[in-house]
Amino acid sequence: MQKLITLSSAEDPMPLSRHLWAAGIGHRILPGEQGHDVWLLDVRQWTRAQEVLSAWHHGAPMPKRAPNSLLKVSALVQLWRRLPVTISLIVVSLLVSAGMSYWPGEVLFAQLAFTPLQFSGQYVTISGLETMLASGQWWRFITPIFMHFGLMHLIFNLMWVWVLGGRLEAIQGSRRTLLIIVLAGVLSNLAQFWFNPTVPFGGASGVIYAYLGYMWLWDRRHPEQPLNVPTALVIFMVGWMVFCMTDLAGSLGFHVANEAHLGGLLVGLLLALLPCKTYRR
Template identity: 30%
Template sequence: MSAVEVLRLPLSVDLSGFIALLQRLEVPYRVSEESGEQVLWVPGAQLAEQVRGLYERFPDGNPQVELPQEAPKAPVRAGVIAQLKASRVTSLMLLLTLAVAALTGLGDNFSVIRWLSFQDFQIEGDYIYFAPLAEGLAAGQWWRLVSPMLIHFGILHLAMNGMWFWELGRRIESRQGGFMLLLLTLGFSLVSDFAQYFSSGASLFGGLSGVLYGLLGHCWVFQRLAPCPAYRLPPGVMAMMLVWLLVCLSGLITALGFGAIANGAHIGGLVAGCATGLVGGALARLRR
């Protein structure tokens, strides 16, 4: 159950009496300081309405008051099915990715991969020949501009990307809705694919990592401009991902024999994500 904002008050307002009341009633809460204000959060919209009404009646606290018995207590962690239903776009994207992984044999079935790659290609002996991008687009194969995000090479590649998309996708879907998550995913895929194409030329690449760097940048910048619980990432996550990006850029991963890294896609996705986070966060800040 996600946290819901109850009150947003100046720092000069003394909330200690009301907080003591919430503690006595065993109401789960959290107080944060954002943009020079103190914000009170509780889990769930129903409890938020009750606490908001409670503050209107007893802003200084009152030891005699009791919440209605039907008021929810501590939030109960939703089961897997409930989480899937609450994050439909995230779940559908992962389901589609798993289906493509099965059809492509995690990168071994080139007869299927060639229909999803950024450019069509033919394999002759030890060589791979790519068709011009314009040729595929002229034939109406516009899906190639975003479909490489569905291709994964190996179970570790799939598992890591799937885990991060589940984590970041659910955050954005809960805060900005499934349609926005879909637009961001397709947009970041488009930008990261072109960034990789321009940086490496004709090549076979794939995976959600460019999209993931976009989602990460979006959450990071959005949170700095318009703080919200959904986009509050665990400490060190952004630093870890940036360090990983630098390690990949250094060529160390390729030198160790782990395969080529789509660095252009990572950088393109991150820049695009920071841009959308800047716009979205600024608009959210103005609305507040």
């Protein structure tokens, strides 16, 4: 994103927002230190946005809106251009969940699990890491992040992928977001398998905790370029992770991939220590 203008706290940003949307210019209004910061979502629209801004300053009438059908298509195209990595992660996760629901579940599960699985009635044989490496099935390092077990698991994880991952990608770009997904996915999966190799696992929780750790530490190291993750959310999510590590959580039926959560959180914190400028692709 790129900041277009800062309006004072006394100014209403909605008239300008209506002008920008009427011109098909995607933007976001965020609270800033001096008032309302208007951020341009696609820097390729910078010249057109400047023209609309100048016209708005001079009291020009609002641009004529395009037909609703064209606006919807344009909005979808802009959304894909802004968030291709986040959207791809969500779509692939939905497709995998649909496949696990409508095909024999163990077939797809066995192909995407961290190590090869063999089903025999009610029993599952889990191969070791050396079997996976020897057979060249390298995709298994990352594919467990696309598998979810149950509707609530899927909805909860994809909601945070959209909220946290979408915000991160919109501000810092697709490359940084993809880097976090790949590193957090692989390393959190490795952590979970290393400490608990006898239980198959899946889910994007490790990636979500990496988002959380990265965004929280980034905000503290770069307050002038914030990602604006709420502190209350960080406290809740970390508290939930700690609770799930207790015997009480297990007795209540909460069986989660604790090592993947912690591994993802640590990956996010470490990546936030690396030098990075705020940019859009």
